[in-house]
Amino acid sequence: MVNTHICGNGLRIVSEQIPHFRSVAVGVFVKAGSRDESPEENGITHFIEHMLFKGTETRSAKQIAREFDRIGGDINAYTSKEYTCYYAKVLDHHAEHAVRVIADMFFHSKMDPTEIDRERQVVLEEISMTEDMPDDDVHEQLWKVMYPKHSIGAPILGTADTLPSFTKEKIIEFMDRFYTPKNTVVSVAGNITPQLIKLIEALFGSFQRDGQDKLYLPPDFSSGYSYKNKDTEQGHLCLGYPGLSMNDSEIFSFSVLNNILGGSMSSRLFQEIREERGLAYSIYSYHSAYSDHGTLAIYGGTADEQMPELQEVIVQSLAKLRGQGLTAEEVNDSKEQLKGNLMLGLESTSSRMSRNGKQELMLGKHQDYDEILSLIDNVTKERTEALMDLFAGTPAISIIRSKEASSS
Numbered sequence: 001m002v003n004t005h006i007c008g009n010g011l012r013i014v015s016e017q018i019p020h021f022r023s024v025a026v027g028v029f030v031k032a033g034s035r036d037e038s039p040e041e042n043g044i045t046h047f048i049e050h051m052l053f054k055g056t057e058t059r060s061a062k063q064i065a066r067e068f069d070r071i072g073g074d075i076n077a078y079t080s081k082e083y084t085c086y087y088a089k090v091l092d093h094h095a096e097h098a099v100r101v102i103a104d105m106f107f108h109s110k111m112d113p114t115e116i117d118r119e120r121q122v123v124l125e126e127i128s129m130t131e132d133m134p135d136d137d138v139h140e141q142l143w144k145v146m147y148p149k150h151s152i153g154a155p156i157l158g159t160a161d162t163l164p165s166f167t168k169e170k171i172i173e174f175m176d177r178f179y180t181p182k183n184t185v186v187s188v189a190g191n192i193t194p195q196l197i198k199l200i201e202a203l204f205g206s207f208q209r210d211g212q213d214k215l216y217l218p219p220d221f222s223s224g225y226s227y228k229n230k231d232t233e234q235g236h237l238c239l240g241y242p243g244l245s246m247n248d249s250e251i252f253s254f255s256v257l258n259n260i261l262g263g264s265m266s267s268r269l270f271q272e273i274r275e276e277r278g279l280a281y282s283i284y285s286y287h288s289a290y291s292d293h294g295t296l297a298i299y300g301g302t303a304d305e306q307m308p309e310l311q312e313v314i315v316q317s318l319a320k321l322r323g324q325g326l327t328a329e330e331v332n333d334s335k336e337q338l339k340g341n342l343m344l345g346l347e348s349t350s351s352r353m354s355r356n357g358k359q360e361l362m363l364g365k366h367q368d369y370d371e372i373l374s375l376i377d378n379v380t381k382e383r384t385e386a387l388m389d390l391f392a393g394t395p396a397i398s399i400i401r402s403k404e405a406s407s408s
Helices: 044-051 061-070 092-108 113-131 134-146 168-178 194-204 251-262 268-276 304-324 328-347 349-363 369-377 381-391 403-407
Strands: 002-006 012-017 023-030 074-079 084-091 184-190 225-230 235-242 283-289 294-302 396-402
Touching: 012 194, 012 349, 023 092, 023 194, 023 349, 044 074, 044 084, 044 113, 044 168, 061 074, 061 092, 074 092, 084 092, 084 349, 092 184, 092 194, 113 134, 113 168, 134 225, 134 235, 134 294, 134 396, 184 194, 184 349, 235 304, 235 381, 251 268, 251 283, 251 294, 251 304, 251 328, 251 369, 251 381, 268 283, 268 294, 268 304, 294 304, 304 381, 304 396, 328 349, 328 369, 328 381
Parallel strands: 012 184, 225 396
Antiparallel strands: 002 012, 023 084, 023 184, 074 084, 235 294, 235 396, 283 294
8 A cells, every 4th residue: 555645845755654565665756857957957957866876974975885785785876857856775774764865965976076077077988988889879869759849858867068167056956946856856666664754754755945836838749751861781760759648547548559669579569570571670669758748659660671560660660550450359458468468566665666656746636556457458449549639640750870871
C-alpha cells in the first residue's frame, strides 16, 4: 500500500512498506527538467544534477562516493525533460544514513567555482560521447525536428554554447525557482521503518522556497526532416508521430498499440523488417508520455544502401496497420505483455520507488495494481484501432548516414 504524507512546507513523502525485502530504495524527485529552461539556460538542469555530487560543506565528492561504497549501496541521478531524480538503494539497516547523505547533497552542495569549471569539461565529454553514438544521436536530432521552437525539443545535456554561462549564481537562481517544497517528492520503498519517515520529514519538511509557478504551453508537433552525415558503418533512421499524454484516458490502449507496432520481438515491425526481410538488426518503437503531450518514435538501423527501403517498409507497415486493423489475438497478447511487465516490476524496490515518486510528482495520484490491471483488461480492439489515426499525418524524420553514402 502506498502512503502519502504532506509535510508542513508542502513537500510530499511517498512510502511503500515491503517488509519481506531487505533493501530500501529512496529517491528525491524534483519537478525541474530541461523543459523548464530558457534557450540560454539549456542544459542547466542536468548540470545541477552533476553538481550535487561534487561535494557539500562537510563531504567531498570522494567522501560521498566512498560512503555508499562502504555500505554496499548505490547512488545516482538522472535528468529528464520534466523532472530530475536523485536516488539510492541500500540494505535496510543503512537507509537512514543514505537519507542523511542525500539530504546533505540536496541542501548543502558547495557549488564551488573550481568544481563548476571542471564539471563543464565532464559534461562536454558526455555531449561528445552522445554525438559519437549515432544510434543515440539520431533520437536527439528527431526531438529537434519534432519541436523546433519549444524547449521540450532541446537536448537535456545542453550544448557547448550554453555550458560556459553556468555560474554559481545562475545555478542557485535556477534552484531557487524550481527546487521548492511543492515541486519535490521524496519516495521510499522497501523494508522501511516509522523512524525513517520521521527522519525524512525532519530533513526535508521545513525548508522554504517560494519559487515560481509553472505555466506550460503544450508543444506543437512538426513533421520536419533532419539529415546528418557522420563517419559510421551503418545508417540510422527515426520517424516520429504524435502520441498521448501520461494522464490521457487511453494511455493503456496506446501502450497496447505500441507493443503491437514495434514494442516487442513479436511486433509487426520486428517480424517484417528483421525476421522476414533481414533489413535491420535493431528495429523498435517506443512511446514517450509527458504531462501534456506524447510522442511515438520508430527507430531502425541498417546499411546505408538499404535506408530508403527500410523507411518505405516502415511507412507501408503503418499504412497496413491503419488499413487492415488489428487482430483480437494481437490485442490480447499485448495486454498480457503489459500486465506481465507491470507485475515483474513489483519484485524491485527501485522500480516501486521510482513508479510511486513519478506518479505523485507528475499525476498527484496513485493507482493500485489491481486497478491498473483492470484498466489494461478493459482495453478493446476498437479503442486501440481508433488511435491509429495519430499515424495518418506526415512524420518527423531524422537520418544519420555515412559521409561516403552521402557523397555517392
